[in-house]
Amino acid sequence: xxxxxxxxxxxxxxxxxxxxxxxxxxxxxxxxxxxxxxxxxxxxxxxxxxxxxxxxxxxxxxxxxxxxxxxxxxxxxxxxxxxxxxxxxxxxxxxxxxxxxxx
Numbered sequence: 258x259x260x261x262x263x264x265x266x267x268x269x270x271x272x273x274x275x276x277x278x279x280x281x282x283x284x285x286x287x288x289x290x291x292x293x294x295x296x297x298x299x300x301x302x303x304x305x306x307x308x309x310x311x312x313x314x315x316x317x318x319x320x321x322x323x324x325x326x327x328x329x330x331x332x333x334x335x336x337x338x339x340x341x342x343x344x345x346x347x348x349x350x351x352x353x354x355x356x357x358x359x360x
Contacts, residue, residue, distance in 0.1 A: 259328055262302035263293065273298075273329050282325060298325055308360035309345065319360055 259270040261284070268284040271292075275281075280298040285291070309327065311318045320327040331338060336353055343349045344357035351357070 259323075259325060260287065261325060263296065263300070265302070268293065270325055273325060280326070280329065301325065309341075310358055310360050312356040313354050 261268055261270060263284055267287050269287055270282050271285050272283040273280065282296050282298055282301070284293040284296055286293075306321045306323055308319050309322045311320070311330070318330065320330055330336075331341065334353065334355070336355065340349070340352040341357055344352055345359060
């Protein structure tokens with residue numbers, strides 16, 4: 258269950274998708290069940306947390322751990338959260354070609 262804030266409401270992410278180069282989500286208010294569909298990810302309240310850096314070749318991506326973008330990135334690149342955690346703890350350095358560390 259991935260919880261975020263949208264217009265000062267706590268919402269659960271029901272679905273994530275890309276369209277025209279932008280990411281969208283469907284949300285459901287956890288208190289009253291109200292649904293919000295087709296919300297651009299950048300309209301969500303910004304998460305506060307720890308930044309994680311993923312490096313592969315010349316590509317460097319920084320994401321907030323636990324955010325929708327972070328979860329989507331893991332899913333899109335078929336990364337396993339357990340192995341990412343091992344990289345962050347220093348047990349291993351890479352997972353599926355990505356060097357992963359805290360910013």
